[in-house]
Amino acid sequence: MRKTFQKWLLLFVAGAFFLTLCLSFYLQTREANSNSIDLIDLKLDDAVKQIKLNTRNVEAIRIMTESEALAKARALAEIILNNPDVLKEKGWPGRMEKILDVDEVHIINKDGIIVASSSATGYDMRSNAQSKEFLAGLGNPDFEYVQEAQPRGMDQEIFQYTGVSRLDETGIVQIGYYPTRLANAMSLADIENLADGFRIGNHGSILITKSGIIVSSIDEKLLGLRMDSFGIQSGTLNKKEPFYATIEGVKYLCKPKIFSPYVLIGILPVDEMYVSRNEMIRSIVFSNTILFGIVFLLVSFLVDRVVISGIFHVNRSLEKITEGNLDERVDVRSNPEFVSLSDGINSTVSALKDAIAEAAARIDKELEFAREIQLSSLPTLFPPFPDRTEFDIFAAIFTAKEVGGDFYDFFMIDEDHLTIVIADVSGKGIPAALFMMTSKTMIQNLAESGRSPAEIFTDANRHLCENNEAEMFVTAFLGILEISTGKFTYVNAGHNKPLFRQSLKAYDWIQTKPGFILAGLDTTQYKQTEIILHPGDQLFFYTDGITEAMNQSGALFGNDHLKDFLNSPEVINYNPADLIHVVKEEIDIFANDAPQADDITMLALQYKGHGIS
Amino acid sequence: MEIHEMKEGNKLSITLSGRLDTITAPDLENKLNSSLDNINELIFDFSALSYLSSAGLRVLLSAQKRMNRQGSLVIHGVNETIMEIFEATGFTDILKIE
Structure with a gap:
């Protein structure tokens, strides 16, 4: 029961632990996803803000640069108006370049030819599309033009021309210069450089695409690659929803943001977005293991x-x-x-x-x-036949605690015939007692009908075998004494051999081959034996309650002990009654208070004949 | 008492040791009741049996009756004490003792 309970408790606690873990995992994953998307969104917003800021900066610098350039050009036109002769001075343009802090000074006449310059005197402005643009202002006294800054020369450095109408005559004053600040601002504002400035987390970044092509990325290897080469279609990008994509073997969480004509894509490695979740799950597992362990021990203890x-x-x-x-x-x-x-x-x-x-x-x-x-039902009155002097008989039964099946019996069949019986029914209790009564009555009836001992047992056996479901049996010894002659005819059905003292010699076992027990097999035929008793001869019958009486240490009284005791000088001449009493005493001494297991039954018969009175 | 049984097909060998008396006889009786089906050769080994009471005789008689119907019963290793009991009760006439 304890084990069963602990098994179920463990199952329950483990289940709760697992459920908690699953729930935590689910919540933490959702949290990580939403945090990651928020982070990407934040960075994308920053990037867009940066782009807008840069654009505004460029515009401001452009306006400043343009007004500064126009002021310089007008100042130059003013100088020429006030002193037209300067145009004839050699080295004037170079000096003006230094004064105005510009790189080129060109004075163009009404025909579009440069008439004064440190480097290009005589150049026809019509010969190049870029310079030709300025000729549109010839003849317009209010002309002023700041050309778009353009890369120039081998190093493609940004260069800008600005021109205004001459004040002294028809023509144009043009200055050329490197707009450094504008160039820097433009370079900063160049979207292609933007991605370098943004990281998302440790390994996330922003990809900027235009028409599905990556135009800006921290990883230069990606520049110029098409998004669909990673399986990302323009439809996906336009949906503005987060999605997952594998780029260069790394799985990313991606979130697009449209900033026309660009699409900015924030990307964050999936591994990274779950770092904090995994950390959290590890600590939950650890704390839950301890918590549930304590719960388990506590509940199981309680x-x-x-x-x-x-x-x-x-x-x-x-x-x-x-x-x-x-x-x-x-x-x-x-x-x-x-x-x-x-x-x-x-x-x-x-x-x-x-x-x-x-x-x-x-x-x-x-x-x-x-x-x-x-x-x-046993004869207990002694002497039983006070007027018969030819024999002396005594019998006693000492019952064990439990009802047993021992019995003895003796009765006169007629004036000259005494029958004695001693028997032991197998088993104990009421069944044995009932079987004993049946056996005793049957034997007596058969004996009284005048049958011989062998006939009595053969018939009794056959009757007892009928309806003997309990398979009980009886060991029995029966003898009939012809008082007048001393002829003793007996039959033995598996019973203990009696001790016989013949002619005043020592007791010895009566010589007989026992027949089979009564009630064992219904076919058993019994044989009888005849001996002649002489006056003074004595027979001692008993049941196995004597020989199998046990002492405290489990030893049996035994046949030899009995025979030796009967033959001891003090005992050998005892009459039946005395003999039975001393034997019982001897057994009690032997048993030494060990409980009596079986009935002890004894019968002694002394034949006196007519000689002894 | 200890009961040791060994079955080979329709042959059952039972070795008894200790005392076969009022207390232990029911054990042997139960054992026989449950084991004797389809047995046509029952062999008892009594070499280690020290005592046999009338309750034990009763069980032996039952076994003998049953084996009379379905085969044979042989008892081996009967010592002197137990042989005396068999002789005194006439069991030597009905048992096959080898």
Whole structure:
């Protein structure tokens, strides 16, 4: 029971543990996903803000650069108006370049030819599309033009031209310069450089795509690759929803943001987005293991203390009670339920014990009655035939505690014939007692009908075999003494051989080959033997209660002990009554208070004939 | 008393040791009741049997009656004490003792 309980408790606790873990895992995963998406969104917003800021910066710098350039060009036009001769001065343009902090100064006449310059005097502005743009202003006194800054030369450095109308005559004043700040700002604002500035987490970043092609990425290997080469279609990007994609062998959580004409994609490695979740799960597993372990131990300890050990004690007591110890008391008082259970069991057992004692007393009484009835059927009055001097007979039965099946019997068939019987029914109790009564009555009836000893046993055996379901049997010895002649005819059905003292010599076993027990096999034929008794001869009959009487150490009294005792000088001449008493005394001495297991039955017959009176 | 049985097909060998008396005879009787089906050769080994009471004789008689119907019963290893009991009770006439 304890094991079963612990098994179920463990199952329950483990289940709860597993459920908690699953729930935590689910919640933490959801949390990690949502956190990751928030993080990406934040970064994408930052990137868009940065793009907008950069664009505004470029615009401001452009306006500043343009107005500065225009001011310089106008100042130059003013100088020429005030002093037209400077155009003829050699080295003037170079000096003006330094004064105005520009790189080129070109003065163009009404024909579009550069008339003054440090490097390009005589250049026809019509010869190049870029320079030709300025010629649109020829003849317009309010002309001013800041050309788009453009890369120039081998190093493709940004260069810009600005021109205004000449004030002295038709023509144009043009300055050329490197707009460094503008170039820097433009470079900063260049979307292709933007991705370098943004990291998401440790290994996440932003990809900027235009028409499905990556135009900006921290990882330069990705530049110029098409998004669909990673299996990401433009439809996916336009949905603005997060999705997963594997790029260069790493799985990413991706979230697109459209900033036309670009699509910015924030990417975060999946491994990274679950780092904190995994950390959390590890700590949950650790703390839950301890928590549930404590719960398990505590519950199992408490239940064990409160319930199981109580049941265990009750069961142990019940086992003892079942084994027959009705004195066992259940005494579990750990809680009121057990107190009530214990008291209930105790009172039930107590009632049971009383009932058993009562039944036992009744049975004992009935057995006692049975025993009395059984014994009252044996002749107990001695001397039984006071007027017969030809023989002396004495018999006694010393019953064991349990009802046994021993009996003796003797009766006169006629004036000259005395029958003696001694027998032992196998088994004990009422069945043995009943079988003994049947056997005794049957033998007596058969004997009184005048049959010979062999006929008596053969017939009795056949009758006893009928309806002998319990398979009981009887060992019996029967003899008929012809008083006038001393002829003793006997038959033995498996019974102990009597001791025979012949002609005042020593006692010895009577010579006879025993027949089979009575009630064993219905076909048994018994043979009788005849001996002649002489005056003074004595026969001692007994049952195995004597020879198998046991002492404290389990030793048997034995045949030899009996024979030797009968032959001891003090005993050998005893008459039947005295002999039986001393034998019983000898057995009691031998047994030394060991309980008597079986009935002890003895019968002694002394033949006196007519000679001894 | 200890009862040791060994079955080979329709042959059952039973070795008894200790005392076959009122207390132990029912054990042997139960054992025989449950084991004797389809047995046509029952062999008892009494070499280690020290005592035999009338209750034991009764069980032997039952076994002999049953084996009379379905085969044979042989008893081996009968010592002097037990042989005396068999002789005194006439069991030597009905048992096959080898």
